[in-house]
Amino acid sequence: MSAINREPLTAPHRTRNDAVLALGAAVLAAAIALMGGEGIRPDHLGWTLLLAGHVPLVWRRRSPLVALLGVVACVAPYYALDYNPALPVPATVVALYTVASTGAVRRTLLTGVAVLVPTLISNGLTDPEGALESLEISGWIIAVLFVGIDVRYYRLYVASIVERAERAEHTREEEARRRVAEERLRIARDLHDLLAHSITLIGVQTSVAAHVLTADPERLDRKAVARALDDIAGTCRTARGELRTTLEVLRAHDTVVGVGADPGAGAGSVSGSVSGAEDLRGPLPGIDGLAGLAETGRVAGAKVELSVRADGIPPAVGAAAYRIVQEALTNAVRHGGREDLTVRVGLWTADGALRVSVRDDGTGGGVGPSDGTPGFGLVGMRERARSVGGTLDAGPGPAEGFEVTATLPLSRKDEVR
Numbered sequence: 001m002s003a004i005n006r007e008p009l010t011a012p013h014r015t016r017n018d019a020v021l022a023l024g025a026a027v028l029a030a031a032i033a034l035m036g037g038e039g040i041r042p043d044h045l046g047w048t049l050l051l052a053g054h055v056p057l058v059w060r061r062r063s064p065l066v067a068l069l070g071v072v073a074c075v076a077p078y079y080a081l082d083y084n085p086a087l088p089v090p091a092t093v094v095a096l097y098t099v100a101s102t103g104a105v106r107r108t109l110l111t112g113v114a115v116l117v118p119t120l121i122s123n124g125l126t127d128p129e130g131a132l133e134s135l136e137i138s139g140w141i142i143a144v145l146f147v148g149i150d151v152r153y154y155r156l157y158v159a160s161i162v163e164r165a166e167r168a169e170h171t172r173e174e175e176a177r178r179r180v181a182e183e184r185l186r187i188a189r190d191l192h193d194l195l196a197h198s199i200t201l202i203g204v205q206t207s208v209a210a211h212v213l214t215a216d217p218e219r220l221d222r223k224a225v226a227r228a229l230d231d232i233a234g235t236c237r238t239a240r241g242e243l244r245t246t247l248e249v250l251r252a253h254d255t256v257v258g259v260g261a262d263p264g265a266g267a268g269s270v271s272g273s274v275s276g277a278e279d280l281r282g283p284l285p286g287i288d289g290l291a292g293l294a295e296t297g298r299v300a301g302a303k304v305e306l307s308v309r310a311d312g313i314p315p316a317v318g319a320a321a322y323r324i325v326q327e328a329l330t331n332a333v334r335h336g337g338r339e340d341l342t343v344r345v346g347l348w349t350a351d352g353a354l355r356v357s358v359r360d361d362g363t364g365g366g367v368g369p370s371d372g373t374p375g376f377g378l379v380g381m382r383e384r385a386r387s388v389g390g391t392l393d394a395g396p397g398p399a400e401g402f403e404v405t406a407t408l409p410l411s412r413k414d415e416v417r
Contacts, residue, residue: 100148336362
């Protein structure tokens with residue numbers, strides 16, 4: 001079956017194998033000749049024609065038609081001299097089969113007509129009473145040609161199956177790589193949101209402690225300093241816990257895809273890393289955690305007004321809303337530019353979507369980090385909104401400050417990861 005399935009024109013060692021086949025056909029013809037049969041036993045000329053008719057089979061796959069013509073050129077005078085007719089049959093069958101199995105159907109039919117017509121004419125002229133024998137010979141030639149056509153179509157069918165399987169495997173690998181890239185992007189967004197929020201709070205709380213220590217050293221407010229330091233410690237503990245969870249997901253990727261992975265595992269190992277990451281992801285943050293975000297904003301010195309009029313929010317939508325509010329609060333505290341900063345956070349459902357609004361009355365514009373270096377806050381918020389099929393707008397408020405609004409659909413036709 002392996003020999004049948006293999007493409008004959010590109011098979012390895014085809015010339016060597018065809019030489020062995022030609023030698024085997026010649027040995028079979030010699031064995032048939034020694035057993036006797038009809039017609040004249042070949043003499044020196046007959047053996048020369050017979051053996052020469054097997055030589056073109058060595059190049060039968062490289063040039064099928066040329067090989068068939070070479071066989072016919074030697075077999076035709078052999079039959080004309082009325083030698084044993086059974087001896088050239090193996091070489092003739094191999095040559096006809098090769099033409100049928102390596103070429104188009106039209107070429108095979110034309111070849112069959114070109115072989116049958118002269119054969120029938122010569123048999124009719126030399127043996128008018130052998131019509132039945134001529135019909136039998138024609139039947140064998142047609143059968144050989146149809147076997148070759150059938151084998152050719154079978155090879156094309158097998159090749160199409162292999163091609164589809166390889167294409168499907170390639171598609172699976174591409175899909176797995178895409179999913180891994182999306183998961184790593186999600187981890188990068190989580191790290192950005194976590195670190196930006198936590199570091200901003202720690203910076204503000206540290207400034208409060210430093211201000212208390214330097215404002216009036218003679219009348220030091222120890223309780224205020226202790227409270228600021230406790231807030232810093234709490235923020236660090238929360239950030240450390242979230243960071244540990246995120247890094248566990250990243251290590252799961254490295255374990256499955258990295259050095260320890262089987263390089264021949266293919267798409268299965270890559271998709272396994274994604275499923276492993278999902279197992280370690282843990283519960284997603286949702287709108288239930290917005291109260292905690294508002295409290296951290298208040299600890300940082302801002303007045304946060306939170307209004308939530310939504311329930312039954314899907315986990316993915318709730319997580320996206322949580323991260324958007326977290327980043328918007330971080331930007332407001334960092335770039336607000338005033339001590340009595342007020343941030344109004346509102347969430348409500350309308351028209352099958354969750355609406356998110358974060359507005360501050362600061363003077364900093366909320367356009368980037370205070371050092372002027374471009375950041376990824378707005379980009380990350382827009383990616384969060386797009387991940388659930390929503391949209392996000394950010395810009396200066398109608399009167400003052402900065403405003404972030406998002407519309408997050410509560411249901412989608414396609415699955416959102």
